Amino acid sequence: MQQAASSDNIVDIENVWFGYHAERPVLREINLAIPRGSVVGIMGQSGCGKTTLLRIIAAQHLPTRGRARILGRDTATLDREGLFAMRRRMGMLYQFGALFTDLSVYENVAFPLREHADLTEELLHDLVAMKLEAVGLRGAAHLTPTELSGGMGRRVALARSIALDPALILYDEPFTGLDPISFGVISRLVRQLNDSLGATSIIVTHDVQEALGVVDYVFFMAEGRVIAQGTPDEIRASNEPFVNQFVNGSSSGPVPFHYPSPEYPADLELAA
Amino acid sequence: MRLEWDKLAEDARGRLERLGGNVTALVWRLGYASRFLAYLVMHSGTALKRFRLTMAEIYFAGVLSLIIILVSGLFVGMVLALQGYETLQRFGASESLGVLVALSLVRELGPVVAGLLFASRAGSAITAEIGLMKATEQLSAMEMMAVDPIARVVAPRFWGGVISMPLLAALFSAMGIFGGYLVGVQLIGVDPGAFWSQMQAAVDLRNDILNGVIKSLVFGVAVTWIAVFEGYDAVPTAEGVSRATTRTVVTSSLAILALDFVLTALMFTGGNNG
Numbered sequence: 001m002q003q004a005a006s007s008d009n010i011v012d013i014e015n016v017w018f019g020y021h022a023e024r025p026v027l028r029e030i031n032l033a034i035p036r037g038s039v040v041g042i043m044g045q046s047g048c049g050k051t052t053l054l055r056i057i058a059a060q061h062l063p064t065r066g067r068a069r070i071l072g073r074d075t076a077t078l079d080r081e082g083l084f085a086m087r088r089r090m091g092m093l094y095q096f097g098a099l100f101t102d103l104s105v106y107e108n109v110a111f112p113l114r115e116h117a118d119l120t121e122e123l124l125h126d127l128v129a130m131k132l133e134a135v136g137l138r139g140a141a142h143l144t145p146t147e148l149s150g151g152m153g154r155r156v157a158l159a160r161s162i163a164l165d166p167a168l169i170l171y172d173e174p175f176t177g178l179d180p181i182s183f184g185v186i187s188r189l190v191r192q193l194n195d196s197l198g199a200t201s202i203i204v205t206h207d208v209q210e211a212l213g214v215v216d217y218v219f220f221m222a223e224g225r226v227i228a229q230g231t232p233d234e235i236r237a238s239n240e241p242f243v244n245q246f247v248n249g250s251s252s253g254p255v256p257f258h259y260p261s262p263e264y265p266a267d268l269e270l271a272a
Numbered sequence: 273m274r275l276e277w278d279k280l281a282e283d284a285r286g287r288l289e290r291l292g293g294n295v296t297a298l299v300w301r302l303g304y305a306s307r308f309l310a311y312l313v314m315h316s317g318t319a320l321k322r323f324r325l326t327m328a329e330i331y332f333a334g335v336l337s338l339i340i341i342l343v344s345g346l347f348v349g350m351v352l353a354l355q356g357y358e359t360l361q362r363f364g365a366s367e368s369l370g371v372l373v374a375l376s377l378v379r380e381l382g383p384v385v386a387g388l389l390f391a392s393r394a395g396s397a398i399t400a401e402i403g404l405m406k407a408t409e410q411l412s413a414m415e416m417m418a419v420d421p422i423a424r425v426v427a428p429r430f431w432g433g434v435i436s437m438p439l440l441a442a443l444f445s446a447m448g449i450f451g452g453y454l455v456g457v458q459l460i461g462v463d464p465g466a467f468w469s470q471m472q473a474a475v476d477l478r479n480d481i482l483n484g485v486i487k488s489l490v491f492g493v494a495v496t497w498i499a500v501f502e503g504y505d506a507v508p509t510a511e512g513v514s515r516a517t518t519r520t521v522v523t524s525s526l527a528i529l530a531l532d533f534v535l536t537a538l539m540f541t542g543g544n545n546g
Contacts, residue, residue: 058416060412060415060416080420083418084418084420085418087415087416087417087418088418090416091416092413092416094409094412094413095409096408096409098408098409098410098412098413099410100405100410100413101408101410111417111419112417112418112419115417115418115419115424116418157413160417164417
């Protein structure tokens with residue numbers, strides 16, 4: 001999937017660098033291309049830059065160097081109108097849902113439709129019912145976000161993120177903190193919604209084993225770089241030490257167990 | 273001796289540098305807040321076109337503040353009447369009690385005390401709500417849905433506060449005058465005719481009431497501007513939101529008192545007080 005920019009690619013990241021401070025880049029020389037219709041995972045340990053990369057794709061950050069071409073538009077050239085026009089074709093699922101707590105489940109899902117489409121209440125009701133039915137929560141329309149479990153909240157947020165039938169759906173740690181049943185439901189929905197909407201999905205996660213069962217292709221990141229990529233089977237069979245350690249959850253490997261520290265005996269003030 | 277001087281000079285330089293840094297940071301923040309206000313006003317179309325969004329905030333900031341405003345107004349008026357009567361009767365002018373109560377409330381206490389209460393009750397709530405929306409990524413989610421959070425969330429709260437504040441100040445003054453009447457006329461026994469007629473004759477519509485309304489409007493803009501800015505700019509953590517809420521109450525209260533002095537100096541000096 002690291003190929004030249006193509007009209008069939010929903011996301012083209014070319015030689016992208018990004019840093020909050022010039023002297024400490026978070027992303028270094030990232031190149032990746034994501035074709036239309038695929039479900040792609042961006043994986044790596046916490047702090048490796050994967051969420052920052054998602055924010056570059058969502059145009060919440062602009063690359064310090066390089067080019068991010070999303071849905072056919074170079075994000076650096078977009079004004080606010082252009083940015084919002086592009087985002088109307090995107091959906092994003094946040095780690096903890098980010099539901100509007102002052103609105104009911106129904107109103108949360110209706111929110112983007114009310115903001116962007118001039119629909120009758122009847123049509124709006126039907127559309128919201130369809131989106132909630134897709135995530136299995138049509139019966140919970142009257143509840144408030146505080147009455148939902150973590151998994152249900154994530155599903156409502158998913159219904160809201162697909163309300164405008166997006167071409168690109170971004171998932172930020174969608175499996176974190178879910179019980180096995182909720183995890184199964186969410187992962188099935190990710191695949192199902194992607195295929196039924198004809199969308200493209202990008203999942204940022206560190207839940208490797210779970211995500212490998214859902215995605216078509218994986219980019220592995222470490223220290224701001226893409227260090228490995230491939231299909232789930234290729235990743236499982238990879239000899240790359242970091243990928244091995246990550247996939248197997250081993251405490252020994254290129255990622256040390258100990259944070260850099262002075263010698264232990266010296267710290268305990270023991271005589272040599 | 274030489275070392276002592278060097279140390280003192282170093283110390284003074286450090287203090288000056290810190291002072292300079294603080295002043296620069298303050299000016300930068302003021303500029304940032306002003307740009308935020310300009311952007312907010314320019315993107316108020318949604319709040320004004322879909323006025324029910326602003327109406328909901330008038331209910332939240334205004335109607336829900338009514339209890340504290342009315343009860344405080346009543347007691348302030350009652351205390352004013354007690355204190356005022358005590359002083360006025362020494363000069364045989366106890367029938368001017370209505371004038372004293374009304375002018376004190378309409379010119380000063382109404383806008384200032386209502387403003388301070390508004391900052392504590394509604395300002396802090398606005399900051400906490402926007403700050404928590406930021407901390408729980410609700411504002412970010414809105415941006416990702418191509419909805420501008422300043423236009424959709426901040427502007428209705430700003431205009432709701434700006435509209436509510438003069439109404440609350442007017443109700444505070446009205447309730448205070450009623451409290452003054454209760455104590456002055458009903459309890460102490462001041463002549464009701466003198467109480468009301470002297471008040472009517474002495475209180476001027478433009479110089480007193482209109483100036484009071486202008487004050488409360490200015491306080492409303494200041495408090496709500498500070499509240500929405502602090503919420504939007506809050507560090508998105510529990511501690512950050514807590515600090516932002518505290519800053520709203522402290523900064524708003526100081527702003528009200530400082531603005532009150534400036535406005536009073538402009539309005540009621542130079543023989544402009546009727």
